[in-house]
Amino acid sequence: MISSNAPCLVLVAQKWSDMKLYDYVLSGNCYKVRLLLHFLDIKCTLEPVDFYPGRAHKSPSFRRINPLEQLPVLELDDGKTRICDSQAILIYLAHKFDPSRHWFPVNEPEKLGCVVQWLTFANCITAASSRARLHDMLGYTCDITAARAHAHRAFRHLEDHLCHQEFNGINWLAGAQPTLADVACFPYTCLAGDGGIDIFIYPAIQRWLRRFATLPRFHPMPGINIR
Amino acid sequence: MTRTTIDQPEMRIDPFTYAHWYALGRKEDFPEGCALNTRLLSHSIGIRRDTDIMSITGPQGRALPIQHRYGHVWTSLSDSPRPLFDIPEFAEPGRRLVTVGGVRVRCSGLRAVENFLDMAHFPFVHTDILGVTEHAEVKKYDVKMDVEKDEIWATQCQFFQPVAAAASVAGDMVHYQYRVPHPHSVILYKSCPVDPDAWDLIGLFIQPLEEEECLVHSFLLVFDDNNTDTALLHFQQNIFLQDRVILENQVPARLPLDPRQETPTRADASSIAYRRWLKRNGVTWSTTRGAEIA
Numbered sequence A: 001m002i003s004s005n006a007p008c009l010v011l012v013a014q015k016w017s018d019m020k021l022y023d024y025v026l027s028g029n030c031y032k033v034r035l036l037l038h039f040l041d042i043k044c045t046l047e048p049v050d051f052y053p054g055r056a057h058k059s060p061s062f063r064r065i066n067p068l069e070q071l072p073v074l075e076l077d078d079g080k081t082r083i084c085d086s087q088a089i090l091i092y093l094a095h096k097f098d099p100s101r102h103w104f105p106v107n108e109p110e111k112l113g114c115v116v117q118w119l120t121f122a123n124c125i126t127a128a129s130s131r132a133r134l135h136d137m138l139g140y141t142c143d144i145t146a147a148r149a150h151a152h153r154a155f156r157h158l159e160d161h162l163c164h165q166e167f168n169g170i171n172w173l174a175g176a177q178p179t180l181a182d183v184a185c186f187p188y189t190c191l192a193g194d195g196g197i198d199i200f201i202y203p204a205i206q207r208w209l210r211r212f213a214t215l216p217r218f219h220p221m222p223g224i225n226i227r
Numbered sequence B: 001m002t003r004t005t006i007d008q009p010e011m012r013i014d015p016f017t018y019a020h021w022y023a024l025g026r027k028e029d030f031p032e033g034c035a036l037n038t039r040l041l042s043h044s045i046g047i048r049r050d051t052d053i054m055s056i057t058g059p060q061g062r063a064l065p066i067q068h069r070y071g072h073v074w075t076s077l078s079d080s081p082r083p084l085f086d087i088p089e090f091a092e093p094g095r096r097l098v099t100v101g102g103v104r105v106r107c108s109g110l111r112a113v114e115n116f117l118d119m120a121h122f123p124f125v126h127t128d129i130l131g132v133t134e135h136a137e138v139k140k141y142d143v144k145m146d147v148e149k150d151e152i153w154a155t156q157c158q159f160f161q162p163v164a165a166a167a168s169v170a171g172d173m174v175h176y177q178y179r180v181p182h183p184h185s186v187i188l189y190k191s192c193p194v195d196p197d198a199w200d201l202i203g204l205f206i207q208p209l210e211e212e213e214c215l216v217h218s219f220l221l222v223f224d225d226n227n228t229d230t231a232l233l234h235f236q237q238n239i240f241l242q243d244r245v246i247l248e249n250q251v252p253a254r255l256p257l258d259p260r261q262e263t264p265t266r267a268d269a270s271s272i273a274y275r276r277w278l279k280r281n282g283v284t285w286s287t288t289r290g291a292e293i294a
């Protein structure tokens, strides 16, 4: 656990930035960006978007910010450059604000490959788990049986990998320390219960979620149910 | 967890529950040209809106009554519903209404009302917002019945809160009153951070879908010139989604009315009054008594 402190200890004073995060309080993808900002001790202006019930992300004015009509979006301090996709935002933040290179190990190609693999996989988790959650919680229409089945397929894969890691004495998705891979996969795994997906049947996932929740500076979001 | 989609005989619903108006959503949720289906008290109902005319149909294609109030669209299965309760604050100038949108919860709607009445959960469920664990004590408060209006009032409630509202700048002792004018609706009156003489309102209008599933429509009616509607919306959704996890994990999912089934503590005076009131009015739907009868 000591080593996992390292990325936070590098930056002692809280940094103010002129960045702006277009944010929705109930979004797991926005939450992962807020989490990393907090882990790295970076202050960022939050611009709340009325995702539900107002569907403001579908409005013409938001479409100028992100034509994909999705959150989150990070606007950089030049007031012009915008990064969409939570994984891309995590990479930008880690590269810019974490000189220790623990969160995104650009100097270790093998490890880097693993991290990026799990960053991509985070989108598979989101696609299924978030869809089930929007259906159950906010009444979105979808094939709920298919969404839950896809989520379980993704979680079985995650469970297998975490078992394998534990067998080799490794606590995190891409090595001995938490990386962006863990940050990216955590939210919609932990929020799966909101969509009626039983995540308690995966013991290695449970242990990993509990380890993640004890990271220094961790803070939960509503819906997170860690036992 | 299997959900009955076949309409159950309306006889199963006790007369008190049957006779009320229920909110189905905000007018904006039913855009022009829409034709949607939803559930109310285990019945399928259809909502249509052509241009500005809305119509609601119930079991066997029967036209149901409709009214627009408090930012929401209301209906009833009954042909002669009890009048919808009055909220005079909606007519007060200077207040802002923020409608939060419906959130589905797998529990009895009565459980959601009871949880809303319970201050004891603040420090543990809404940690560092509506309560802190160092100040977890619920001070004694008054509960009384307004016999004429047949509603429950809990008054003189106080609680220490670090961030009572989106407009708060520091922790403070916050004063509350609760009002239950309807088995599935509850309103809280909370001392307003920007005007000590005024009350802010937060309320739940619950649409009972099934006995163990409800759609919670909520609103804020506040004096606040500093926060945008979206900031208020995020504040409230954050709070309510913290409750949702707790509600979905309560056992049993229906509300027990028998005082021996759960042992309430001192802080639960309003909960006891609520359960007694439901019992006195013969409510069985969405309670564990309903499950026994079925």
Ligand SMILES: N[C@@H](CCC(=O)N[C@@H](CS)C(=O)NCC(=O)O)C(=O)O
Pocket (backbone or CB within 6 Å): A027, A028, A029, A030, A057, A068, A069, A070, A071, A072, A084, A085, A086, A087, A123, A126, A130
């Ligand atoms: N790959 C994107 C997915 C973003 C995403 O799905 N965002 C949701 C909110 S959590 C959204 O805006 N959905 C609206 C839509 O896709 O129409 C990311 O990771 O940021």
Ligand SMILES: [Fe+2]
Pocket (backbone or CB within 6 Å): B115, B116, B121, B125, B126, B239, B242, B243
């Ligand atoms: Fe609550």
